[in-house]
Amino acid sequence: MATAGGPAHLRLYINIDHVATIRQARHADEPDPAAAAAACEAAGADGITAHLREDRRHIQDADVDAIMRVIRTPFNFEMAVTDEMLAIAERLRPHQVTLVPERRQEVTTEGGLDVTRDPARVRAALARLAAAGIRSSLFIDADPRMIDQSAELGAVAIELHTGRYANAPADRATLAALRDGARRGRGASLAVHAGHGLTVRNVGPVAAITEIEELNIGHHIISRSVFIGVAEAVREMRAAMKRD
Ligand code: PXP
Secondary structure (H helix, E strand, O other): EEOOOEEEOOEEEEEEEEHHHHHHOOOOOOOHHHHHHHHHHHHOOOOOEEEOOOOOOOOHHHHHHHHHOOOOOEEEEEEEHHHHHHHHHHHOOOOOOEOOOOOOOOOOOOOOOOOOOOOHHHHHHHHHHHHHOOOOEEEEOOOHHHHHHHHHOOEEEEEEOOOOHOOOOHHHHHHHHHHHHHHHHHHHHOOOEEEEEOOOOOOOHHOOOEEEEEEEEEEHHHHHHHHHHHHHHHHHHHHOOOOO
16 A cells, blocks of 8 residues: 555565475585575565475475574465464464465466365364464465455455466456456455566566555575575565565
8 A cells, every 4th residue: 555655665575495496406405495584584575485385395394493493574484274284383383374275296386275165174274373373364366256255264364376467467467357356355454465476577567556565476586596696686676576
């Protein structure tokens, strides 16, 4: 939302999963995701995001413990809606949990969580997170049915899946869906986040949607860091998402 002093600050949470992907490619002890999280913070990240997948393909259990120990900014813990993950969240007590769908064969999170499919399970998970004092967010497609259902289930926030837009940024319908979704979410008193597939080239129009208060960006920033370093990669993303 715009304020008297100009557009509100848009938070940049950096997903450091793919630092772990590089490490796991060798089953080595470097690069260290917790060290990457600290470097992102030093470069100006507002928060750190990591996804502990059920298959442990990149981030490991020890990584989330280390990240929680090291960082000073909020930790956004991405996880599937399972008892195992809920128990981990209750032990860790991160600032925020984002519930995401997971399929073992997928390369990355391919679509939003279908919150209409097993609403009782999602409602129960949100209640457990609330009881543990953890802010909740649901990663969903910018679909009116998903947005309304997220509010009804008691989520604090939604994260709109920007993957379709990122794959076709010239297709105005994908951006319009995000704009409409963000407005609908705010109208339902949800905090609105967005993420997936965002780069310095495509982030501008998403960042300009003033209802969005937080972006979760991973692969592109880590990829750019290989060539220009973490600090510069964070700086160029910040510049690309500037609202004024
Ligand atoms: N948000 C969610 C819920 C995700 O699952 C991911 C990917 O792990 C991201 C944001 C970040 O996507 P990307 O790595 O493409 O920036």
